[in-house]
Amino acid sequence: MATTTLDAPASPETPPAALPALSRWPLLSVCTGLGLALLALSGRHGYHVDELYNRASGAHLAWGYVDQPPLVSLIARVETSLLGDTLTALRVVPALLACVVVWVAALVARELGGRAGAQLFAAAATAGSLVTLNAGHVLTTNIPDLVAWVTVGWLVIRLLRTRDTRLWLAVGAVSGVGLLAKNLVVLLILALLVGVLATGRRTVLHSRHLWAGAALAALLAAPALWWQVAHGWPATEMSEALKTALGEDSRVAFVPFQVLMIGLFLTPVWIAGVVALLRRPQWRPFRPVGLAYLFMSALLIAIGGKPEYTGGLQLVLLAAGSVVVVEWASTALRRTLAGSALVGNALLSAVLMLPVLPVAVYGSNPVLNGLGVFQLDQAGWPQLAEQVATVHRTLPARERGHAVVYANHYGLAGALDKYGPEHGLPAVYSGHNSYADFGRPADDTEVVIAVGVDREKFGALFDSCEAAGTFETSLPVADQDTGFLVCRGPREPWSQLWPTLTWIGFSCPYTAEAVTARSEKGCSLT
Structure with missing residues (x-):
């Protein structure tokens, strides 16, 4: 029988038993504002290079593709069939899913004891992050993958708080759907399991629900996995191509990307989230999440993986840091600093990830020419x-x-x-x-x-x-x-x-220089 701590007395090492009230209407305002902004800008500049591919694959539906599972192609097919073969139509679902990411980030803050202010800050910070705006603006595998990562993070935090092992079923369901978009959610599950084992929270693993959740994830992802088996695992060749394309540049670019994924001004917030998850006595049950980020970072550096793979987990850390920041902002000066960081990050992220400026500006400005390459990948x-x-x-x-x-x-x-x-x-x-x-x-x-x-x-x-x-x-x-x-x-x-x-690989090289300058054309930060 699953156990729960909902009725357990609070202690310095136990999170609050009762969650704060959910600040529904303010959160709904943030989500609606983000969705409307994304849709309003959806028709500018043009198709992203990956959207052109997803549009074409949507016309040739299959259970899998050489470079990705089938979900995004299915979304493209449904959107173009129901809404028309237009740029805006293709971007409706990404905008809606970005709103889901924002809402779940607020739920993470609430799960950690954050009240209305912390929930609102977490939602606004998530909405104003580079990773959210990047994924929410275009239809690629990034946006359903981001939803899966943030949702799994929230579910695991809730599981660690309540010890209700039935939540493994929800984790399995979300992971299974996530695997139909991108295989990366496996990396998150691995990192979280390592965190649980390293902190001695093994009791949540001693449950039939964990195995049932794993079976559910495998069942949902089975068609895509079978496609890979039937076609000789082309994903392995794709991985080798990525490793060759990245070379040593991924290690050099790892730290800059950790700043870029959320944004310069909010970097202290998610770092505060990591520190608090590891050091706060009342957040001791949630230490596996902080350790998961450290393990994932070390693993990606060791294997030369893409540094942006941490983006989804960083949003969970950002939500945790939002609770810390709102508690810290007890004076007018501190509230001004926190609010300025939030607004500054949102503006910078919008300039880099959304078509708010004429595309010619991104091409001619020496700074935007490198950092704003995402816009240039939608032009011409x-x-x-x-x-x-x-x-x-x-x-x-x-x-x-x-x-x-x-x-x-x-x-x-x-x-x-x-x-x-x-x-x-x-x-x-x-x-x-x-x-x-x-x-x-x-x-x-x-x-x-x-x-x-x-x-x-x-x-x-x-x-x-x-x-x-x-x-x-x-x-x-x-x-x-x-x-x-x-x-x-x-x-x-x-x-x-x-x-x-026929060939398997990438249409542009990934280089460290592409992080700070467009010295080699065609290297998007996505």
Whole structure:
């Protein structure tokens, strides 16, 4: 039978038995404000490179893809089917899920004893964090993953407070759905279990509910796992590609990213959350959460993992720190400092993660050119389609009706798939990641317009390849100066060429320099 401490007497090492009242209406105001702001800005600039891929994968639903599980593609399919094939329609669910993240962050603060002020500060701080605005603005795997991380964090904190092991079932359900979006929630569960074991809170592990929760998570994630098995675990090849792309830069960038994920002005708040979770006597039951962050950080540094993987857990720490800050802000001066940090962080995060400025400003300003690269990854796609269409129109009429377009990576292919039809472009193909499974040219295709390929390697597959210009834009986008080729006479049928053209990896390098300067184009902070 599950045990509970709800009726247990308070002590210096026991959290309050009764939770403070939930400040519903102020929290609802913050969530609504965030959602409306995200939707109001959703149609500016353009599709993010990953959104173009998710839009295309939504038209080719499967139980899994080379580089991600199926949930985000399903969301894209539902949104475009019900709301239309528009940029704003694609971003409705991310905005709503960002509101969920904000609400659950307030629940974390409440679970730690935070009253109305702490709950409101936690919600506002979460809404004004880079990681929340980044994930909530675009449809990528980041936003459902963020919901899963923050929710699991809240459930585990509640479990540690009440010792009600039935909550493992909820943890399993959330984790299972999270695994349908991204595999990273496994890292969070591992870190939390290490924290529980390290602090001696093992009693919450001695329950059949833990195993039932694990079974539920596995059941929910089973279709995606089976897809990986049936396709030879391409996720492992993707992981190797990521490790190669990151190199040593992930270790160098780890600390800067810890500041970037929440924001410069709120960094002291989430750090205060870590310290309080580890040192406050009344928060002793919650020490596994603080230790989970330390373990996760050490593990990511050791294996060279992406430093932004800590973002979801940092929001939980931010909520904990909000309780500390509100208690600290007992004078007018301190309240002014806390409020200024909150507002300053929100403004900085909005400038970097939301299209609040003209895209040309992000391209020309030396600071925003690096830190605001997320905006530049949403620019230039219609112009690319127009210029490729110009190449297509130069083909002789007898070739024009039978030509196809091949794009080197899924961002290029997704952009040409979205904007190409209005310019009369033919079918678009790519061998990058799961785009390779969306189709290939027919064997009798003799003419191809190739975009962004290596001329020497690609040209060796055809009788002739001639340069047909480059992608010209005034913005320093990732694919600026990408070359166009017109190739004729494939030396083998496309069915035999296709394995040569398929590849698994990333369309841009991840470098430490991309954190502070755009010295190498195309490296988004996402």
